[in-house]
Amino acid sequence: MKIEIAQNCGFCTGVKNAVQLAYDTLKKERGVAVLGDLVHNKVVMDELEAEGLVFVDSLDKVGNMPLLLRAHGTDVKLMHKAKEMGLNIIDGTCPLVREIHKYARELEDEGRQVVVIGDREHDEVIGIVSRLHDPCIIESPEDIDLCKLKQRTGVVIQSTQRIENVQHILPLLLTRSRDCRIINTICEPTRRNQTEILSLAKNNDCVIVIGDPASANSKRLFEVSRSLNDHTYMVAGKEEINPAWLKGCASLGITAGASTPVKLIEEIVTYIKLLNGDKKK
Numbered sequence: 001m002k003i004e005i006a007q008n009c010g011f012c013t014g015v016k017n018a019v020q021l022a023y024d025t026l027k028k029e030r031g032v033a034v035l036g037d038l039v040h041n042k043v044v045m046d047e048l049e050a051e052g053l054v055f056v057d058s059l060d061k062v063g064n065m066p067l068l069l070r071a072h073g074t075d076v077k078l079m080h081k082a083k084e085m086g087l088n089i090i091d092g093t094c095p096l097v098r099e100i101h102k103y104a105r106e107l108e109d110e111g112r113q114v115v116v117i118g119d120r121e122h123d124e125v126i127g128i129v130s131r132l133h134d135p136c137i138i139e140s141p142e143d144i145d146l147c148k149l150k151q152r153t154g155v156v157i158q159s160t161q162r163i164e165n166v167q168h169i170l171p172l173l174l175t176r177s178r179d180c181r182i183i184n185t186i187c188e189p190t191r192r193n194q195t196e197i198l199s200l201a202k203n204n205d206c207v208i209v210i211g212d213p214a215s216a217n218s219k220r221l222f223e224v225s226r227s228l229n230d231h232t233y234m235v236a237g238k239e240e241i242n243p244a245w246l247k248g249c250a251s252l253g254i255t256a257g258a259s260t261p262v263k264l265i266e267e268i269v270t271y272i273k274l275l276n277g278d279k280k281k
């Protein structure tokens, strides 16, 4: 069986930096607090927890530890509260997410109502809208009537959005807004992953997407691939691989979400090679 591994799969630059920042800080501090998941991947989180990262669900539980802010950004009200409490903040926000915050404010300064295309429950979107006065979140074309749009609008997009979803929403927005400025803020790593998954799904008999169920971008890669290739499967670890999937599969494409560590990808590739070798015997 031929195995093709997507070139840019696994940790994106933002996640890589945030994880590195956590390890660097843990070398100097006895404990580091993070609100919620630093990365949407259980393997990575378990390893960090073993090194001293403490996951807390409120600022009151941070205590004397430094507070690490996650790659996809934080609600600005929460940041202000943390500062007021005198907490030592270590900002792991990805520079590309910060750029979205900057663009969104710039659009507002131009007198536009900002429309954020993204998942309303996602921390990145919560972080973006928390910096704006009268934002509107649109997740899907069905949401278009949820917002009373002004005539002057500006659009930013959650960094990991599927381009197809955005392409369905934008024409509807344009019919409701006279003067609309669109800034494509889907980040470069996401765009590369979305392009790669198309060829991976088309050029291989089956595809395995490695990612945690909590990882939105892993799920998106899976959905795109499944829409093109029925033999697409998503796994969080090698134990979830069903050897029957690989029967009759002459070529296998492998990719992974932006929160999947390279170690896990290598482990799964080795496991599949072993399975494949066993079959040949």
Ligand code: SF4
Binding pocket: 012, 013, 014, 015, 071, 072, 094, 095, 096, 097, 159, 160, 187, 188, 189, 190, 258
């Ligand atoms: S997906 Fe893109 S914007 Fe989000 S953390 Fe990764 S590199 Fe940054």
